[in-house]
Amino acid sequence: MADDRLIVALDVSTMEQMKDIVDTLGDAVSFYKVGMELFYAAGEDTVAYLRDCGKSVFLDLKLHDIPNTVAQGVKSLTRLGANLITIHGQGGAVMLKAAADAAREAAEELGVERPKLLAITVLTSFDDTTWSGIGGQLPIADQVRRLALLAKDAGVDGVVASPLEAKLIREACGDDFLIVTPGIRPTFAVANDQKRIATPSSALRDGASRLVIGRPITKADNPREAVRMILEEMEAVKP
Numbered sequence: 001m002a003d004d005r006l007i008v009a010l011d012v013s014t015m016e017q018m019k020d021i022v023d024t025l026g027d028a029v030s031f032y033k034v035g036m037e038l039f040y041a042a043g044e045d046t047v048a049y050l051r052d053c054g055k056s057v058f059l060d061l062k063l064h065d066i067p068n069t070v071a072q073g074v075k076s077l078t079r080l081g082a083n084l085i086t087i088h089g090q091g092g093a094v095m096l097k098a099a100a101d102a103a104r105e106a107a108e109e110l111g112v113e114r115p116k117l118l119a120i121t122v123l124t125s126f127d128d129t130t131w132s133g134i135g136g137q138l139p140i141a142d143q144v145r146r147l148a149l150l151a152k153d154a155g156v157d158g159v160v161a162s163p164l165e166a167k168l169i170r171e172a173c174g175d176d177f178l179i180v181t182p183g184i185r186p187t188f189a190v191a192n193d194q195k196r197i198a199t200p201s202s203a204l205r206d207g208a209s210r211l212v213i214g215r216p217i218t219k220a221d222n223p224r225e226a227v228r229m230i231l232e233e234m235e236a237v238k239p
């Protein structure tokens with residue numbers, strides 16, 4: 001049985017590869033993430049296909065530009081019917097508010113459900129060394145907290161952050177704020193390029209709303225078995 005706290009990242013480059021994963025995982029997975037690799041290669045048909053299959057969709061294109069450009073981008077994406085859309089928290093308060101207003105207005109105009117917006121905080125591939133390498137002044141955790149509060153004040157629904165920051169975001173932003181965490185690595189999986197990682201159960205215990213997991217499932221020898229083990233671990237931490 002699916003648990004909609006699990007979002008599987010479809011980081012592949014063709015519709016055929018996407019369909020193969022969705023087919024293989026069947027009813028065990030109800031929520032998928034379409035990111036840059038798949039969207040840039042196969043376009044909006046990917047979202048339509050997943051919707052037709054009855055799946056929820058997280059469209060993770062990480063919009064980052066001036067407020068007007070991001071707002072118009074969000075308007076265009078609202079038409080596709082994704083449940084979650086990402087924008088960059090580092091776009092700042094004015095951009096975040098413009099995006100939140102645009103999603104609401106576009107959904108009203110189109111008569112569709114408003115997509116929830118998530119602000120990217122500090123990518124899970126950063127560690128302290130690479131973070132200070134780009135001039136990060138605050139410790140990563142403080143920067144994440146700051147961006148989460150900025151997003152909340154701007155009317156954004158939640159954030160994408162590492163599971164290591166889930167607890168501090170929950171404490172700062174309250175129970176209704178969405179915390180979506182990539183950087184999830186079950187004990188059977190390798191870290192790849194992810195640096196700030198935690199297991200599924202630890203992320204949920206610390207307050208994550210949803211977990212994004214890609215390669216530990218899609219590159220596993222047996223993706224169905226990988227999902228089964230992850231769902232079993234998640235089951236132990238009730239919503």
Ligand SMILES: O=c1ccn([C@@H]2O[C@H](COP(=O)(O)O)[C@@H](O)[C@H]2O)c(=O)[nH]1
Pocket residue numbers: 009011035120122123124125160161162182183184192194212213214215216
């Ligand atoms: O900070 C971030 C923001 C987004 N991601 C995305 O999540 C998945 C993670 O995939 P894995 O294969 O489980 O590492 C991927 O699509 C990223 O673009 C992230 O990892 N970190």
